[in-house]
Amino acid sequence: MAETMNSTFGLLFNAVVVGAALYGVGCLQGWMYFRKYQNSDPWYLKSLVGFILLCDTFQMGILTACIYKYIILNFANEEILGTLFNTLIIEIFFSDAIGLSVQMFYCWRIWRLSQRNYFVVLPLVLLSWAAFTSLFVYSCLALKFSTFAELATLKNLSMSCNILAAASDIFISAAMVLLLQKSKTGYKSTNGMLNRLIIFTFNTGIPGRFYTNSLLVTLNFREYIKKGAAEAATSYMHDDESGSGIAIRIDTTRRTDIQFSTAA
Template sequence: MTLGNTIGCSFVGVVAAAALYGVSCVQTWFYFNRYGTTDIWYIKALVLICLGFDTIHQALISHTVYWYCVTNFNNPDALSMLVWSILLEVLFNGLIGLIVQSFLIMRVWRLSNRNLVLTIFAGSLVLAEFGCSVVFTVQSMKLKTWKDLEQLKPLSMTVNVLGAMSDFVIALALVFYLRRSRTGFRKSDMMISKLIVFSVSTGLLTTLCAIASLVSIVLWGDTLIYVAFYFSLGRLYFNSVLATLNARKDLLADDPDDITFSLQTISKVVPRKLSSPQQQRTISIKIQTTREVDGGGKHSERSCHSAQEVDS
């Protein structure tokens, strides 16, 4: 492994991750400024925990670059050695992914009207990815050199494959069940279309990043090119869920007074079939249609959308 590959790729990865960390901080501030007094406690806890893990991860990868570029400046022998911080960061990347993907699976669970098979399948992929991240961290901490780390290459590839698969399955499930929720009302269908586009775009970023990291490991396994992508993976997970939370008022309504919608507690968006009271969860969309008749016998229709909170 050459000097340029070690320092250059890791430095690029840290700079990109630092830029995304700044975006995470801004989005977190925006979230609490806009939704801090209205959102349920576990959503706010999710944001704070992810921000904490994101901060620790940034500190770890910054330490990695500092150790190679400053502490061991002009010391070529150090380039062949593993520093503990670049190994431990894998665990915190995995923790962020676990929390964010679990949150998305909860949305799939509610949208699919408690589809147990789909939820277990998606959850198994997420848990397997996190389990491989933990095993990789534990095993790698026992190693001393980059040459030794090559024996864990299959495990590193497995983490990226499982990550890409879980992101794809979650995004596909969200799109499928959102499309089934179309009602025929223009504003409701427009809202659902926006949700579909947003679900695809946010899931696509993390999937592409995981695939890019995987391809880099396969093609240039003796370099740290994959690090430039993997360092940013946790940031993309966190920013995707922050973007979803922060865009609720703007994304889901042309006129905020017409419709109020909450992504974190959605159960079904105007179900096609009537469900029993036991099947309704937390938030439902109620559509009322009023018909007005004037003196000439002509009539017009208008629809009113509202969000209603329902106890389980």
């Protein structure tokens, strides 16, 4: 029994602890965002942040209630180990909504960065919706079950959900990195700034699937990126007294600013 508890509800407990830490960081990031951008950002972006924080709150609350019910209210009750509570499945709906919302935000950034190239963005959007739909179907089917043994019958669908989710994360991050790489002009200062943006995009992107935190970090770091872009633009003008190449550099700065400011 001890081994079963460790490999099942032990993992669930660890997930709740880690999730609580990330939730706390997300709340702090959300407070920082609304404190700084509540008067400057458009309503739809503020609504997106509010919606994601709300879903994250429900998700954390449901997970906490589930682990409490399993290991506190039913302490030492072996019969409960195989029982699947519906609330544990309902949590997936909120997680699914967060994932889709953040991925759509990143797709919008890619659309702006790619100069509204539908051939680049449309496959990413379709892949994200496929991941969302597959997980939604999985959750609806899982609500009919009352034991973990029954849930195992959806193993193939579960694997498909994970594959689609991972693929959408990877391709969205790759598209952003490649578009930034393509924006390089050959000037050392420009390339240095874009390299920093590429690293920032990858580190705060969604390969780790920390959707809420990655979105809020991206929004809160806009001023830092814009400041770096402005300093780089000033440096370019001093480096090139003849004026040649300035238009290209300013355009690069403008496109970078679109990604982190105008698109938001």
